[in-house]
Amino acid sequence: MTAGTIHNKEQFLNRITSQLGRDRNRQVGLPEWQHRPQLDVFSGASVNELAAAFKKNSLEKSTFVVNTDKANLAEALQEVIMKYGGGQVVASKDARFGEFGLDAVLDNEKTHIWDTNRGQENIEIAKKANIGLFISDAALAESGTIVQFNDKDIARSISLLPTVYVAIVPKSTIVPRMTQVVQAVHQSVEEGNNLATCINFISGPSNSADIEMNIVIGVHGPVEAVHVIVEDL
Amino acid sequence: MAMKIGEKPFFDRVDDALEDGFMRNAMAKAQDGLRGRKLNATVGDEQIGDWEEWRSAGEEIRRHTLENLDYYLDQLSENFARLGGHVYFAETAEDATRYIQEVAKKKNAKKVTKAKSMVTEEIGLNEALEEIGCEVYETDLAEYILQIDDHDRPSHIVVPSLHKNKEQIRDTFRDKANYTGTEEPRELTAFARSQLRETFMEADIGVTGCNFAVAESGTISLVTNEGNANMVTTFPETQITVMGMERLVPTWNELDVMINLLSRSAVGQKITTYVTNLTPQLEEDSIDAPKEFHLIILDAGRSNALGTEFQSALHCIRCAACVNVCPVYRHIGGHAYGSIYQGPIGAVLSPILGGYEEYGELPYASSLCAACTEACPVKIPLHEHLIKHRENYVEKKGMTGEKMAIKTFGIGASSPALFKLAVKGMPAILGPLVKDNSITSGPGPMKLWTSVREFPAPGKDNFRNWFNDRGKGRE
Amino acid sequence: MKVSLFITCLSEMFYQNAAKDVVEILERLDCEVDFPKGQICCGQPAYNSGYRKDAKKAAKQMIASFEASEYIVTPSGSCAAMFKEYPQLLKDEGEWYGRAKKIADKTYEFTQFVVNILKVEDLGATYPAKATYHTSCHMTRLLHEKEAPFRLLKNVRGLELLPLQNNYDCCGFGGTFAVKMAPISEQMVDEKIRHIEESTANVLIAADNGCMMNIKGRIDRKGKPIEVKHIAQILNTRVEGRV
Numbered sequence A: 001m002t003a004g005t006i007h008n009k010e011q012f013l014n015r016i017t018s019q020l021g022r023d024r025n026r027q028v029g030l031p032e033w034q035h036r037p038q039l040d041v042f043s044g045a046s047v048n049e050l051a052a053a054f055k056k057n058s059l060e061k062s063t064f065v066v067n068t069d070k071a072n073l074a075e076a077l078q079e080v081i082m083k084y085g086g087g088q089v090v091a092s093k094d095a096r097f098g099e100f101g102l103d104a105v106l107d108n109e110k111t112h113i114w115d116t117n118r119g120q121e122n123i124e125i126a127k128k129a130n131i132g133l134f135i136s137d138a139a140l141a142e143s144g145t146i147v148q149f150n151d152k153d154i155a156r157s158i159s160l161l162p163t164v165y166v167a168i169v170p171k172s173t174i175v176p177r178m179t180q181v182v183q184a185v186h187q188s189v190e191e192g193n194n195l196a197t198c199i200n201f202i203s204g205p206s207n208s209a210d211i212e213m214n215i216v217i218g219v220h221g222p223v224e225a226v227h228v229i230v231e232d233l
Numbered sequence B: 001m002a003m004k005i006g007e008k009p010f011f012d013r014v015d016d017a018l019e020d021g022f023m024r025n026a027m028a029k030a031q032d033g034l035r036g037r038k039l040n041a042t043v044g045d046e047q048i049g050d051w052e053e054w055r056s057a058g059e060e061i062r063r064h065t066l067e068n069l070d071y072y073l074d075q076l077s078e079n080f081a082r083l084g085g086h087v088y089f090a091e092t093a094e095d096a097t098r099y100i101q102e103v104a105k106k107k108n109a110k111k112v113t114k115a116k117s118m119v120t121e122e123i124g125l126n127e128a129l130e131e132i133g134c135e136v137y138e139t140d141l142a143e144y145i146l147q148i149d150d151h152d153r154p155s156h157i158v159v160p161s162l163h164k165n166k167e168q169i170r171d172t173f174r175d176k177a178n179y180t181g182t183e184e185p186r187e188l189t190a191f192a193r194s195q196l197r198e199t200f201m202e203a204d205i206g207v208t209g210c211n212f213a214v215a216e217s218g219t220i221s222l223v224t225n226e227g228n229a230n231m232v233t234t235f236p237e238t239q240i241t242v243m244g245m246e247r248l249v250p251t252w253n254e255l256d257v258m259i260n261l262l263s264r265s266a267v268g269q270k271i272t273t274y275v276t277n278l279t280p281q282l283e284e285d286s287i288d289a290p291k292e293f294h295l296i297i298l299d300a301g302r303s304n305a306l307g308t309e310f311q312s313a314l315h316c317i318r319c320a321a322c323v324n325v326c327p328v329y330r331h332i333g334g335h336a337y338g339s340i341y342q343g344p345i346g347a348v349l350s351p352i353l354g355g356y357e358e359y360g361e362l363p364y365a366s367s368l369c370a371a372c373t374e375a376c377p378v379k380i381p382l383h384e385h386l387i388k389h390r391e392n393y394v395e396k397k398g399m400t401g402e403k404m405a406i407k408t409f410g411i412g413a414s415s416p417a418l419f420k421l422a423v424k425g426m427p428a429i430l431g432p433l434v435k436d437n438s439i440t441s442g443p444g445p446m447k448l449w450t451s452v453r454e455f456p457a458p459g460k461d462n463f464r465n466w467f468n469d470r471g472k473g474r475e
Numbered sequence C: 001m002k003v004s005l006f007i008t009c010l011s012e013m014f015y016q017n018a019a020k021d022v023v024e025i026l027e028r029l030d031c032e033v034d035f036p037k038g039q040i041c042c043g044q045p046a047y048n049s050g051y052r053k054d055a056k057k058a059a060k061q062m063i064a065s066f067e068a069s070e071y072i073v074t075p076s077g078s079c080a081a082m083f084k085e086y087p088q089l090l091k092d093e094g095e096w097y098g099r100a101k102k103i104a105d106k107t108y109e110f111t112q113f114v115v116n117i118l119k120v121e122d123l124g125a126t127y128p129a130k131a132t133y134h135t136s137c138h139m140t141r142l143l144h145e146k147e148a149p150f151r152l153l154k155n156v157r158g159l160e161l162l163p164l165q166n167n168y169d170c171c172g173f174g175g176t177f178a179v180k181m182a183p184i185s186e187q188m189v190d191e192k193i194r195h196i197e198e199s200t201a202n203v204l205i206a207a208d209n210g211c212m213m214n215i216k217g218r219i220d221r222k223g224k225p226i227e228v229k230h231i232a233q234i235l236n237t238r239v240e241g242r243v
């Protein structure tokens, strides 16, 4: 990897240091924070309680929620696709689809699986697609949020360009709130791993309240969203 | 256009604002709505426990970060560059725009899309890019509305077009963009979507601000609802992020707390629809991610506050909670402040960044009701900063007229003898002016009071005498 | 219990009646009330306008005047809050800091003192009227007293206390703000009066003389038939009239 460049750093930071009235080049450690309310949210909640909160908060964010189990997932997914008008589907390239027994559902001419070999064409397809399908990497009970760790196969466009996003949410991945996800990310950083280029927390369809504070659903991102919660425990 | 709005003096701007009934209605309505939403999502959401704990958490994180700002900026820049990104430390707005112009020229960029960012407004980036022949597209709905309305200026740091009602927006769309629909927000929004859809794909450069940068990983975190920031950072080949130098956190763990405070305080949401965390990455053959990353870290006057009693003003996370509860902002709106940073935080920050010459009046545009301080998610003592500004301003200017006003009638008299004299003399001085138990038109400094309201007639008795005599006559 | 009355400058000059009511109520509750003679204005107008030196002078004078007091009680939330500000104001003035701290710790706004220290909520008052209450900014946000006035008013016979829309918004007084930013202040007080009218109350009750002076001044100017009363005036009213 070629490293990037840094301009004017020393001069800039030295000014800050002199304003702050002390020396530079010290090691700074994080203090023991006195206030950590984030740790108490849903602490001790069961998986079912978390799933129920996730559902409730998803619904609040104008997101349709389906509960199913592994055995019925394929069928449930078909129903969702039909309910939202079928049409072109674009899905991430994700081995987990196979583990969930969805290969058959995805194997049809109306479904495009992201393929880096086909370059820009992927984006063209996603732009016209009705449905973007992917598996959520984590989900937050507190806010009805799904999390994507995007890479070349779990492409950003899939949850962004189609009219509807459909996220498969394995029940085991539902955590209380962002806190648990950032802890994992932080640990990964400490271990020296490179992060996914985009870690995206998504909560329902895009929206805006910029005109007289009226909430309008569907701006530049999806207009509708579906969270399919799968019993996987 | 930079930070400053308008050329008129402060009181003329206030007069203009007070005459603008549309704007004032919009402001009052928006404030009431935003306030309610924020309360529901903060003190009103039992899911998250005690909101005060969250505020304290935010405060201690911000304090620690600013106290060690040099360390964390160093770390951030090293991490960003290690992953292949380019970091430019800009001391002034001009340094920042010059650098970005150079990047744009090198990339031979024609089209630039932008996500919402006050800091790029502050440095006048659009003009700088247009100057070298780029077409710049604002993609946040509010910014888009302002841009096509002949570059109207922002009146609110979170919803920059807050001063416009839907009819005005419809008319602008009709006049400037051949819109033929109604004033329905849904229809207006759909129009903006259709106008920008292709542009997102065609842009050469995507520009964003930065809600928070994470020092430990070189990550930029963007907090949005519309999906435009994702479009802006997904399709162009080059991503340029401009951040105020104070907008960072040490690690992801602190990011979590700040995102929660921001989402709930700014828009009353448990979390915004998108919290998008972008880390430079060059190795992957991604099709829909930028290939070049630039991070501009801007001072532009911020360091003036470091090491002074104003340091905590840099703790600000730009949520506008203080703006949304400010009774002065409610009536005069954003433009009257003459700065893109308005309301209480604007009145604190603008003089720090732009000096007292330009913004010295703003700290007086507050009744010190402290609604701002109470609302601030990171506990910045905003009203105390306003008082501190006044002290500095007085020291510089020595305002004798006002001092006289304070001293008149013994309010502010600092010796008992003078005070008593004033109290005693009051009926004699004011007596002749009293009509029907109040004063309608007063002299000197009282005139400003009586221009609006009656002045009370001084009490007839002397309280101290009453107090001493009150035992007598009983029983 | 020994109580020193901090009357406040506005009260001494313009609103003696309310101050008298405070004294009478406290004495009825078996407090021994004294009036430190050295007291002047608390210095808040100077402090808020940026005249720190003048404010310090006033603060020192007040500290000297009230140092011997057991409790300091004042019929103004805003002025009580200013006493609480003294330690911060005098933090660089050696021994004055400690002295300021002692003063601050024993200062109470009148309703706060009655409810929280004397533990009395029913003063036996009767006041048949439709009223609404103006929560002053400094009392609620700087002194953090949001409940005491309501607890006392709840027990006033015949008083119908109506909710006030946007009660949290400042009335536009703000000390010198009212004159320095007169056009803005005017809009703020007008909106406040609009909300008072909408509440259908005939009486506005407040616990801060500054707000009262502002709101009443504007109500009178506009010729609105709304009375403005200090809370002590309401609480000291009984059917039989005064003692």
Ligand code: SF4
Binding pocket: B315, B316, B317, B318, B319, B320, B321, B322, B323, B345, B372, B375, B376, B377, B378, B379, B380, B382
């Ligand atoms: S000062 Fe506080 S309330 Fe105001 S915008 Fe900044 S963080 Fe938000």
